[in-house]
Amino acid sequence: MINTPTTDQGQTPEESPEKLDHVMRARLEKLTRLRELGVNPFPYGFTKTHTVESALSDFDKLSESEENVKLAGRVLSVRLMGKAAFTHIQEEAHRIQLYFKMNLLEELDWEVFQLGDIGDIFGVSGTLFTTRTGERTLKVSKLTLLSKNIRPLPAIKEKEDTVWFKWEDKEEVYRNRTIDLILNRESREKLIARSLITREIRNFLDEDGFLEVETPIMQSMYGGANAKPFVTHYNALDHDYYLRIADELYLKRLIAGGIPKVYEIAKDFRNEGIDRFHSPEFTMMECYAAYEDYHFCMDLVERMFTRLAINVLKKDVFEYDNNEISLKAPFKRSTMADLVKEKCGIDIIDRDRDELAKEVSDLGIHVDTTWGTGKIIDELFSEKVEPELIQPTFVLDYPVELSPLAKKHRSVDGLVERFELFIAGMEVANSFSELNDPIDQRSRFEEQARLKAAGDDEAHPIDEDYLQALEIGMPPTGGLGMGIDRLVLILTGAESLRDVILFPTLRPRS
């Protein structure tokens, strides 16, 4: 481990012994006592013969043969009865009961056990048997303390599915993921699900011929989305840099450079509000394929979800917010114009700005006088249509004003070839036929610059370097972006992004 500064978890015991509560004080005394006994409370390893899981699954065979079994895990509960005791240890999501009996252990081991606590990590060896009350148990003949707990773990009390004293204060959970992962099974399951999801996406893209690449997080010029960036300072260059808000513009430089299929799964940063569905630091998957368009991307998304359904969810139907959602392909595909027409009866194609504004505000939606047609449509759509898109739905063809990096629609004026995928009323993917006409791109950027000058601090700056790449020439390209956090949120049924982000940003404790 490298030198780490103390965190906001509190002072280390050595720093302020007078502030220790009596529990920690007692444990430090036990630690000293163990060392006096010649026991290293933090030894270097332990060789198990089985995991707790495999010991339980092979229990019948192992208990019959009475062979020696070595297990390790964290102590979660202790029931002392004088010269005998029962404890439960946990390894990963699996728990097994241990039986300690004084005259089955060497004197030193028994003494070490007496100095044990909830939260300690034990290595034990012994034989498996079933107790009088029918619980599968390891009768311990040798105890090895593997790690001494100093900071008390909340004691859980549970029987079958009932948990007393559940440790669930949201703030504590988010600030102390270590305890959360030990005590709360759902948190552990979400972590694993997230890992499986990203692995599956990588496997899928790899097998489809995409190359995983890494592009800069700190950029002198940000772009690729409409968002406010975080600003930082590069000392070596004495220059302000931005944390990227999207990977897009760099990945497309690679496409122009002749790499036909690329992707990146990494953090983006947007200096904006935090709530259940927004996190300023979030994980984005972006992929680009040369010689393809947004139709290809729709197929790609469907194939990817089919795979996630099979390999992660193990089913193609899941529940979110009391809705049963089906991931069976094909997903519904509908143009934005059709959906708006269907849900609100409003025509959005080729409309006069003021007429449209009136119709929309008649629906009770606030329309700002500065908004153009695109923004008005966007607002109408978000208000009236998005929340209804529960089953996976590809929404096609957006107003050009909203999509400065997307190619104009091949057959409809004023639109671009773009889709977003909605599930459970949330956007989970965004894709377009990438704009590769450098002249058109320049004028879109100029329009953005005009908006920026007019006070829109989320509009794109002009990226000359990117324009040069387009001037050299980028093949027709299909591009796709997918927010991984939201995807995990939906697939795991989580209520808040913070439940699927291991260490969500919280205000530092004073």
Added chain:
RNA sequence: GGGGGAGUAGCUCAGCAGGUAGAGCACCGGCCUUUUAAGCCGAUGGUCGCGGGUUCGAGUCCCGCCUCCCUCACCA
């Protein structure tokens, strides 16, 4: 930023028409060699989020602030 809720022992929580802080679990001591929310007996433990104010007296009432949750706004 607006509105609502929460903050009391290590954990989960009670206390409130203002009268010297409570329970269970954890922890410590004692008893207990198949228990399982183990049990029984005893002890320790709290600037009641922080800071002001009202009052003879504030966990409780008033004001300000901090943190978290929900919600709206902003926003992917």
